[in-house]
Amino acid sequence: MTQSRPMLDFYFDFISPFGYLASLEVDGVATRHGWECRWNSMLVGVSVLKVMGMKALPEIPLKGAYLQREIARHCRRHGISLGRSTSAAPVNPVPAGRAFHWIAKNYTAELKPFARAILDAYWLEGKDISQISLLVEHFVRLIGDGPAFAAALTGGEGDVLLRKAVANSLDRGVFGSPFFLAAGEPFFGLDKMGQIDEWLGCGGW
């Protein structure tokens, strides 16, 4: 008889620096406490800009400049060398989001390695992850033949899957990146990692 492990849902946008930094830690926190960690990609361009009616973070006076500094401080502390400027305009995250959700449906076991590769390509190597060719290249390397994958990105299938996933994330109250649901309990922000660690360890309060 196996007992299913409780689920930590991790939500991120590929172009969110805080989402990337959280992706480096979240599996470790979940595993340490015997929780399963499921990755979910979302779009802050929908939640923050459209649903919440806010500006993009880098464009907010005072806060935008502060957040650049906060990211650099976190990276120094953790020995991370980003390959792109966090003040540069982000690329279009939609192709990577479509790729993510098509793989989630068709190659679940390969989802995290693929997502990690794309995150690293963007944040460490400074690559343009909006390029279909780059996504296919990683798919072929990690998973296999790429035609069906490439078709899903350019045709309607990836679009439908991504739209549905983003709608689901909004239904669950997810509004930022990173966002976490620990068996349903919501936590927002990279700064919550310590509190999540405590929550998983004791089962909540």
Add this chain to the structure above:
Amino acid sequence: MTQSRPMLDFYFDFISPFGYLASLEVDGVATRHGWECRWNSMLVGVSVLKVMGMKALPEIPLKGAYLQREIARHCRRHGISLGRSTSAAPVNPVPAGRAFHWIAKNYTAELKPFARAILDAYWLEGKDISQISLLVEHFVRLIGDGPAFAAALTGGEGDVLLRKAVANSLDRGVFGSPFFLAAGEPFFGLDKMGQIDEWLGCGGW
């Protein structure tokens, strides 16, 4: 020969729940590492609404509801029983801000006890701290005769001091409550308390 201790500046708005929760911890963190902690009141109504062009947090879709839950969770964890609903409309924080900065100028040693009393009156007892009579009552109890104090709140002196203090906080990049400057290094949010603890302990990185 005395060596001056490094300064942790703590910024808060009287009507900010996260500012209140931070006020309960910040002196302990500073003292533990031999830092001095200076309290500064600011107005999120100026920084967030006017300078940053954002909505008030409770009015932001998804995030507003989430933050209510986050505050309740923090309070459960720390055994704090708030005396007011965090979804209720805040009172006008300007009188308390004027009081704060007039006392900062004239009775520096009594500033923190006064600020703590007003914060507790608002957050634990659910009192209306926009009432001059309530502010004077606390002033008389903690400091002494109240006529000059009351005059500063209703006349122009408190107004000038508060406006100057808010302008100063914006000049220093302070945009939210709580906000911290550890010998100039900025930290935003209640969630930063752990990182500030580490920063003060090791002198930064």
